[in-house]
Amino acid sequence: MRAIRFEAPGGPEVLQLVEVDTPAPGPGQVLVRHEAIGINFIDTYQRSGLYPVKLPSGLGSEAAGVVEAVGDGVTRFKVGDAIAYAGGALGAYAEHGVVATDRAVKPPAGIDARIAAAALLKGMTVEAFIRRLHRVEPGEVVLVHAAAGGVGQIMTQWLKALGAVVIATVGSEEKAQVVHDLGADHVILYREQDVAAEVKRITGGAGVPVAYDSVGKDTFEGTLASLSRRGLFVSFGNASGPAPPVDPIRLMRGGSLMFTRPTLFDYIATTAELDASAAALFEVIGSGQVKIDIGQTFPLAEARRAHEALESRSTVGASLLIP
Structure with a gap:
């Protein structure tokens, strides 16, 4: 499969498109065929070295798509299910990803992969900060x-x-x-x-x-x-x-x-917290009170250009990579 990797911290130029083996899901994991990949500022912090990561590394922690294979003991998802995740090991900038089932959610009907990938991490951040960190x-x-x-x-x-x-x-x-x-x-x-x-x-x-x-x-x-x-x-x-x-x-x-x-991940530390936060987000999107603006999309191969756009603060709304 195609994936984005980087071997040293730096600017967007360190991002490289490479061919790697498609991973296999282990116990409690699923293999996800990505249909859309969320781009977030934290990705640029990790790439630049502001938030150090072990190198060489993949990048990205948010994606949505379809379950293609399940590991032993998986009951939360089945092959063919819609799925979205935000968090876990870096590597979402790829055509496939493996994720632990207790760190992923099933978007409801009406929330497609692009909306899920554009909204999940950002929307749960909002939910945590305006409803729990401080109740507005x-x-x-x-x-x-x-x-x-x-x-x-x-x-x-x-x-x-x-x-x-x-x-x-x-x-x-x-x-x-x-x-x-x-x-x-x-x-x-x-x-x-x-x-x-x-x-x-x-x-x-x-x-x-x-x-x-x-x-x-x-x-x-x-x-x-x-x-x-x-x-x-x-x-x-x-x-x-x-x-x-x-x-x-x-x-x-x-x-x-x-x-x-704060960081979102302290507010979705358990599966119950993750499910509740995602459910609140999907409900407010489904009600029409929050509309998700996907301002720009980039092919996976153009992750470098996507980071340049994000860091120049010329983007509007959410940005996605499309495998």
Whole structure:
């Protein structure tokens, strides 16, 4: 089968398309024929060495397709079933993948492979962060950075479904229109406007009780200054580079602020948590309250170009590799 591999950390140029043996499922595993592969920022962190991985390595942790073979003891899936997964060993950038059945889910009818691969990791991240890490209440004002991206679009729509007031930041007028159309109440062009000043203006000087920041270095100061007293800063990405260290005294002086750096996988650590998170996501998609925008697709062989597009922050919505 064809797969993407890399032997040393670096830029998108380190990604290579190679021929490798199709893996066989072991006990408790299934072989998945990939129909769509999710592209996520964490893939670029692993490729660059920001998140070190053992090399040489495959890449990618999210895909959807059809079960082609099952290992011993498998009862959760059968050959021919639709399947999607997010997490586990790296290697989803390939025509096939092997996954443990307790780390995969069965998308319901109406959720095809492309939607599942575009939504699963991003959507479960949103579910965990707005329903469990911090339970957003109706009328609560929430700051969402990179709102036109894959996570940001899902978060904006889901927050509106919960009755929140969404202040969204984006990098261009084109992206501003996208998030307006998704229901954002206020949109800030972070490259042209002072985010904290705009947030304080919108909130009458109060700031926001919670801010979700996947951008990292470039938005860190603005996010911190946008919080209300006892506000929560949820830092969950490094699109512009890692956020700087946080001085606890600064959080105290800022108004007893709270800072967290969560990862989805601590919120889907058990199969029951995984199933519940995926079910909530598929339900909100099925209801029409959250629509998944697949802004761009790339052939598997063009993974390098896909990473260049993602890291230039020129993409809108979700990005997929198609085997």
